[in-house]
Amino acid sequence: MATAREVREIVPPPVLTQHLLLSVVEQMKLPLMSIARRAELGAMPGGQVDLGEIRVTADAAVQLLDNYILGVQLANQEVNLMQTEPVAISSVLHSAGQRLQPIAKAYGVRLDMHIDGKYGPVMAHRRGLEAALVSLGYALVEALPAQDAPQLKLQLSAHRCRYGIVAGIYCDTEQITTEALRIGRQLYGRARQPVSGVSHTSGAGIFVADAILHAMQSQLTTSRYHRLYGLGAILPLNPQLQLV
């Protein structure tokens, strides 16, 4: 009989489970349907096709797939975890914001950036952190217009917390709670809508981000900030880097 330690070693980390793959596959149906229907509309008499929207939809879907792959590589240690580097949080948020901007615009969502205070660099896997933020952003951009009377605004921001710094994405959806995330983690890949109070989809972006951060020894967390509700990554402060 395997010991508890051996069982832990046999059980694959969350990013490799079929549940996450199912969640991503289910998520992919939406952009593909969107592209198919747009193309069909363009071929109808009097119909117009928005090629820009088709391109943005496809690009966002490809980014999610790339982020999933990165999560798997990180979990398999194919991408060297030792490649952590001093990372300026504002720079990562800015890059994530730029990557999210086209899909946010397509969904009519305004993206703002707010960095509360000055932070020194933190040690992180830059590519992983950016991929996690983009995945979260994609999930929220898509989910916001489906809410009742939403404010179509997302804020990329960073602030101090008890454990370090939270870098995350915030909106006025008060259904983003620790409990909702906990239940979502239990249900993803099993239920069609694991975070039904937040998203009408499989919420793959949230769970891909969760998996990437897990593989980076970081953590996805829910967070409240300036009367906004968000999801973000906890980044521990490095006292030595703070002196830089």
Added chain:
Amino acid sequence: MTHILLIEPDLLLARSYYDALKTAGHVVTAVPSAQAAVLAADESKPDIVIMEVQLVGHSGIEFLYEFRSYADWQQVPLIIHTVVPPNEFAGARDLLMREMGVTLYLYKPQTSLKKLLRSVAELVPLDIR
């Protein structure tokens, strides 16, 4: 002119359906959620409803219960147009079709705009068209 209430949570998909239905000459009210749909139904008096069941917050099934509880809306044709494959509703098919008055179940990934438009044309009474 047919008044259509379209309940579609994904904004990009909603735009495509809205444009296609409008180009076909229908008047369309598009909403993303069950709560907004109840208000919209009250205002727009739809001749037909096309709805996704997988919505944020209140589900499409909750909307169905509410919608069919009003005498005025009990005979309105209703198409479920959803990402949920029909086999996942197999056990509840009778409930959906008989008790909730679902007229047609369309699996969204396999339903072209043409098929959707054809279904609307077939279900709306001639005197309304």
